[in-house]
Amino acid sequence: MAQIEVKNLSKDYRRKVASKSFFKDLFSPNYETVRAVNGINFELDAGEAVGYIGPNGSGKSTTIKMMSGILHPTSGELNVLGHQPAKNRIRNNREIGVVFGQRSSLWWDVSVIESYKLLSVLYKIPKKQFEQNLEMLTEAMDLRDLLNIPERQLSLGQKMRCNVAAAFLHDPKIVFLDEPTVGIDVSAKADIRNLIRRINEEKRTTFIITSHDFQDIEALCRRLIILNKGNIVIDTSTEEMRKKFGSKKNLKFTTDGKNPDLTITIEGVEQISNKDSILELGFDASKCVAHELISHVAGLTNIVDVSINEPTIESIIEGILNTSS
Secondary structure: OOEEEEEEEEEEEEEEEEOOOHHHHHOOOOEEEEEEEEEEEEEEEOOOOEEEEEOOOOOHHHHHHHHHHOOOOOOOEEEOOOOOOOOOOOHHHHHHHEOOOOOOOOOOOEHHHHHHHHEEEEEEEHHHHHHHHHHHEEEEEEEOOOOOEEHHHHOHHHHHHHHHHHHOOOOOEEEEOOOOOOOOOHHHHHHHHOOOOOOOHHHEEEEEOOOOOOOHHHHHHHHEEEOOOEEEEEEEHHHHHHHHHEEEEEEEEEEOOOOOOOOOOOOEEEEEEEEEEEEEEEEEEEOOOHHHHHHHHHOOEEEEEEEEEEEOOHHHHHHHHHOOO
């Protein structure tokens, strides 16, 4: 049975429309309905790590807020672990973890450890489970020196590490991560990614991750759901997306420069440049095999060095979104 079931889910907002009259806007304002999420469908099984991505305003955060019980859907069906999040919010919150970018789940003026103890009471975490999880998270996220410091005195990276750890204290079955590494340094990002990967593998925790940092997506997600303007554009595995949309690659040759007028004319191959001993070719991997292309070029000129560049997940997604706009 799927842990999350989304069927024809929609969310509408009312937005005030400004007119040219100040008094009309004040006493008789006009409103329009804006659809943030438009009849989407998907299911998630236990242990999945899913990248839920798209441009700003595509409906990502709205969907996360509906799945975590913060917002009520306008229409459609939504079940998380067998119940409707907005109608069973307390029960839902005990089984999920949530990290919303720079919004904290800790108390501003008390030490981090006291915030964790308060959360253990709210989530009714057994003492032994709390102590074991706290020790594991403290080690994994390098929190030892931060536990007795109030959150207001922490840097952004330290706050994010502490907030991510807070989301895992009660062993949630599902964790929603909305921009979990925004604005933080490389070291903190690595700690967060390593923790997510470890818990996903060891505890089969389900993750839904929204991020504009595509290194997060590449490092953590085996499935991608791409949204644009409230609609799901594509829902597939990361591997299948690379196969289907990532076939265009680049080969960069360094030659001895003795054949400056070299021209490559092969189906599926584009000669991007040939200047100062650098020959760059673009090719479609579904039509041309890299080692055969290298052999062909080697028969025409002396190769000093060669490198191959594959498209990044970011460039593939950008191409899909541009096509769907």
